[in-house]
Structure formats: structure tokens, C-alpha cells
Amino acid sequence: MNSFERRSVFSLAGIYGLRMLGLFMILPVFSLYAEGLHGVTPMLVGLALGIYGLTMALFQIPFGMLSDRFGRKPIITVGLLLFAIGSIIAAMSDSIWGVILGRAIQGSGAIAAAMMALMADLTREEERTKSMAIMGVSIGMSFTLALMIGPLLNAGIGVAGIFWMTAILASVGIAMLYLFVPDPEHLNFHREVETVPAQLKHILFDRQLFRLDIGILIQHAIMMAMFTVLPFVLRDKLGLPTDEHAWFYLPVLMISVLGMAPLVMFAEKKQKMKQVFLGCITLMAVSELLLGTDQRSLFAIGIGLLLFFVAFNVLEACLPSLISRMAPVESKGTAMGVYSTSQFLGAFVGGAGGGWLSGAFGIQAVFYACAITALVWVLIALGMHVPAYLSSFMAQVQVANENDAEQLAEQMLQLDGVHEAKVILEDGVAYLKVDKKQFDQKQLKALLTV
Structure with missing residues (x-):
């Protein structure tokens, strides 16, 4: 990886790891804590734990599509805010239904799709698996650490305190997103896209x-x-x-x-x-x-x-x-x-x-x-x-309108080794996926000169 990719990958992995740490810390202690909540039953304890995954599943597709439309960072920020709000509601609740509501709101901040898409935006094709592996390792480390410190934190600050800490970790994640994660310069998320x-x-x-x-x-x-x-x-x-x-x-x-x-x-x-x-x-x-x-x-x-x-x-x-x-x-x-x-x-x-x-x-x-x-x-x-094992390639282009952009993209697809081409009119940039073994930059240069 180059320095830009390392910064991007480790920052995003850190944000996601903090979020998952907040989620996992309650797993080894929540069932015992729930015995003291009003209206608790074994079924509702299971619902409180599982409702997070259900709302997360329901909101992943909308959040992913919104990130294609409005940009990754704004949507990730909204998701982390919802996660923090849900954590606060759960921390302040003395009934099982309040905790269920908080957990449901936590899950509605479904940022996994937008996070992975941003990771893909900021890394080259050949570094993609390594990047996702680092993300996976951060989740695994969060899980392991949570199993270790969850019971210790429960003894010190209780499960309500763990929920408050989860809200704080979400806020730290928002700060990291804007302080350390670069912007995907080659993508314009405010353009008109397919419905x-x-x-x-x-x-x-x-x-x-x-x-x-x-x-x-x-x-x-x-x-x-x-x-x-x-x-x-x-x-x-x-x-x-x-x-x-x-x-x-x-x-x-x-x-x-x-x-x-x-x-x-x-x-x-x-x-x-x-x-x-x-x-x-x-x-x-x-x-x-x-x-x-x-x-x-x-x-x-x-x-x-x-x-x-x-x-x-x-x-x-x-x-x-x-x-x-x-x-x-x-x-x-x-x-x-x-x-x-x-x-x-x-x-x-x-x-x-x-x-x-x-x-x-x-x-x-x-x-x-x-x-x-x-x-x-x-x-x-x-x-x-x-x-195919492809690499990302960007080129500056000059096109007058959308029709010219589409025509240029079609011409680029005819070049040796080009598997995908997208010309973004507003930015004057062509974004290509190419096979390095077949791709010839001289052919592209000749096309752009014409």
C-alpha cells in the first residue's frame, strides 16, 4: 500500500473497530443485567440482543444507496449519530422495552455498506483484499478485547455505563472520520446517477x-x-x-x-x-x-x-x-x-x-x-x-457534455486491457479498471490527444 491507502485503511478500520467494540462489550454481561429491568422475560432479553441485527439488515441497502447519491462521509456520520443516540436511550432506560428501543436505533445507523464502499473508493483493486482483511482483523480484535474488558467494565461502571461509553466511542469515530480519513477525490457524489x-x-x-x-x-x-x-x-x-x-x-x-x-x-x-x-x-x-x-x-x-x-x-x-x-x-x-x-x-x-x-x-x-x-x-x-485481476487508473479528460463523456467512455472500452470506463463530466476525470498485462497507456494517450 502507498501512504494514502495506509492512512485511509487504518483510519476506517479504527472507526469500525471502535463501533464494534461498543457493540460487543455488552454481550458477556447483558443477560445478567437484564434481570433487574422492568418487564423482563427471557424472550425479551433475546429480542433486545437481536433487534440490533434486524434493524441493521433493514437499513443497510438504503444507507448504501444514499452513500452513492450523497457521499460516503455524510451518510457514515448520520449512522454514527444514530448509534450514539440509541446507546444513550439504552443507558437511561430502566425497562427492557427502553433497551429494545435503544438497540433498535443503534442498528438503524447501518454504516457497514458505506464504510466498505468508502474503503473501496480509497484503495486500488490490487490492494482491496488486504484492505478488507485489515478491516476484518479490527473487528476480530474488537471482539476479543470486548470479551476481556466487558466483565471488568461491568464491575466498575455497570452495563448502563458501558452504553454511555459506546456513545462516546461513536462520537470519537465521527471525529476520526473527518480528521484522518481522506476524501475520495475522483468521485462526484452529487452527479445524476441511475435511478x-x-x-x-x-x-x-x-x-x-x-x-x-x-x-x-x-x-x-x-x-x-x-x-x-x-x-x-x-x-x-x-x-x-x-x-x-x-x-x-x-x-x-x-x-x-x-x-x-x-x-x-x-x-x-x-x-x-x-x-x-x-x-x-x-x-x-x-x-x-x-x-x-x-x-x-x-x-x-x-x-x-x-x-x-x-x-x-x-x-x-x-x-x-x-x-x-x-x-x-x-x-x-x-x-x-x-x-x-x-x-x-x-x-x-x-x-x-x-x-x-x-x-x-x-x-x-x-x-x-x-x-x-x-x-x-x-x-x-x-x-x-x-x-479479472484489475488495477484502477485515472486520467484527466476534456469533454463538453454528457454525450461526449459517454462516447469517450465507449471508445476507452475498446482499448486493450480496459474492462470498465466511467467518464465524470463535472470533474473532467476518466476512471478505468484495467488489466496491467494488456493495458497500454500510449493507446489511451493517443485517444485523448485526438
Whole structure:
């Protein structure tokens, strides 16, 4: 990465990590806290935890499309403000319904799509997977840190205090967005673009994008279903006290990050993305079989969980990268919105499905169902087309009107190695996706001279 990309990627990863840290910190302590709220029932406790994912899924597509229309930063700011407002409402509530309302408002600030689209805007094609991997690592580190400090903060300031801290973290994220994250200079978000329904229809009916959307839904459904029962395996079958679970997860997550890096690099450098992609889905199925088969050995559970997180982390990095490569330049936000909606729907389906399976058929049934679902994903992914390994290229152009801009873009598409061309009249810029092995800048220069 160049210095511009490093600044962009680490700033955005920091913002998203702070937001997710605020979300994850309540997970290990909320159920106990909820016992003291007015009107609480077990079902409402589950609703308070899950309503965030539901509203997040509902608002991802609108936020992604709005970011295509009005710019990434304004929409991300609105999302972080909503997240802070929801946190404050939850912190001040003494009833379960107040917390549910606050959590729903937290989720309505659905910025994941706009964040990933901005990441794609600020990085070159060849650095995209690495950028998404850094984002994924920040989320994983937030999750690990939250498991460690959530109970400690609960002892000091309580869950209400954690909600207040979450609001503060959202405010810090807004400051970081404007102080450290560059603006995507080559994009003009106030231009007239394709109508929203047409954009959405195009994204939804793209078979390759649809495969990836189904993939992220399955992946997060498997993860949520697994974690509905894994804590019970650790506590009840392996005798690991609840307050020691975090120390079990910590080394597994750290080692999995080290295992992820070489696979991502191999997929990119050797252009073996599809092979690594399919291999990791298969590895996920194997890990679920291991977790379901041997639940009396801490070592076996550790190995199964390690294999799962290696596969999960690689797929978590590759999926958004593939989405950003396949989506049209002017509709990345919409594509990321559909993708993120699928992700959060997967979490909702996995949590509900895992709970039902566990109650009806036992803990092992959950792991086996996850393994079967992963194998179904392998079959779906077999038809995936890996996009060409392209690079971003920009050129200054002079065009008088929109018709000239469209004509120039069509002429650029005829040049060797040019796979996508978009001429932005207002900025006098041509934005190209090119294959470096075939692209000849002399041809482009000759065309622009004419």
C-alpha cells in the first residue's frame, strides 16, 4: 500500500473497530443485567440482543444507496449519530422495552455498506483484499478485547455505563472520520446517477453478486448458530468456568489471524482466489464436524474452533473484496448494502435457527447442521466466476457534455486491457479498471490527444 491507502485503511478500520467494540462489550454481561429491568422475560432479553441485527439488515441497502447519491462521509456520520443516540436511550432506560428501543436505533445507523464502499473508493483493486482483511482483523480484535474488558467494565461502571461509553466511542469515530480519513477525490457524489430502483434491480439480478450475498448469509448464520451452543459445551461438557472462556478464545483468535494471512496472500499473489475460497468453505465444514463429534476434549474443541476461525477470517476478507470488484463503479454502495443486509440476516437466521435446533434435537445437531450448510455453500460457490485481476487508473479528460463523456467512455472500452470506463463530466476525470498485462497507456494517450 502507498501512504494514502495506509492512512485511509487504518483510519476506517479504527472507526469500525471502535463501533464494534461498543457493540460487543455488552454481550458477556447483558443477560445478567437484564434481570433487574422492568418487564423482563427471557424472550425479551433475546429480542433486545437481536433487534440490533434486524434493524441493521433493514437499513443497510438504503444507507448504501444514499452513500452513492450523497457521499460516503455524510451518510457514515448520520449512522454514527444514530448509534450514539440509541446507546444513550439504552443507558437511561430502566425497562427492557427502553433497551429494545435503544438497540433498535443503534442498528438503524447501518454504516457497514458505506464504510466498505468508502474503503473501496480509497484503495486500488490490487490492494482491496488486504484492505478488507485489515478491516476484518479490527473487528476480530474488537471482539476479543470486548470479551476481556466487558466483565471488568461491568464491575466498575455497570452495563448502563458501558452504553454511555459506546456513545462516546461513536462520537470519537465521527471525529476520526473527518480528521484522518481522506476524501475520495475522483468521485462526484452529487452527479445524476441511475435511478435507485434500477440500481437495486441490477445488483439483485446479477448472478455472481447473488452467489456472494448468499455466501455471506450462510457464513454468518453458521457463526451465530455455533455460538448459541459453544459456551454450553465449554461450561457443561468440558467444565471450563464461564469467567475463563475469554482466555480460551484469545489464543485461538490470535493464531487464526496468523493462519489467515498466508492464505490471503497466496490467493492474491498466485491468483488462486477460487481455489482458496472453496478450500476455506470446505475447512469450515470440517471444523463443524469436529466440533460436533468430539465434545469431551478441550484440545479437539480448540482445534475445531481454530480451523473455523482461519476459514472464517479468510472468507470475511475475500467476500467484500470480490463484491467491490464485481460491482459497477457507480453502484458500489448499493452492492455493499445488499451484501451487508445478507450478512445481518444471516446472523438473525443463525441465532434463531441454532436456538431452535438445540432445543429440539440437542447441541450436536447444531454443529452437524452447520457442516451440512457449509457443504451446500460449496455447491453454490462452484459456479463462481473470479473477476479479472484489475488495477484502477485515472486520467484527466476534456469533454463538453454528457454525450461526449459517454462516447469517450465507449471508445476507452475498446482499448486493450480496459474492462470498465466511467467518464465524470463535472470533474473532467476518466476512471478505468484495467488489466496491467494488456493495458497500454500510449493507446489511451493517443485517444485523448485526438
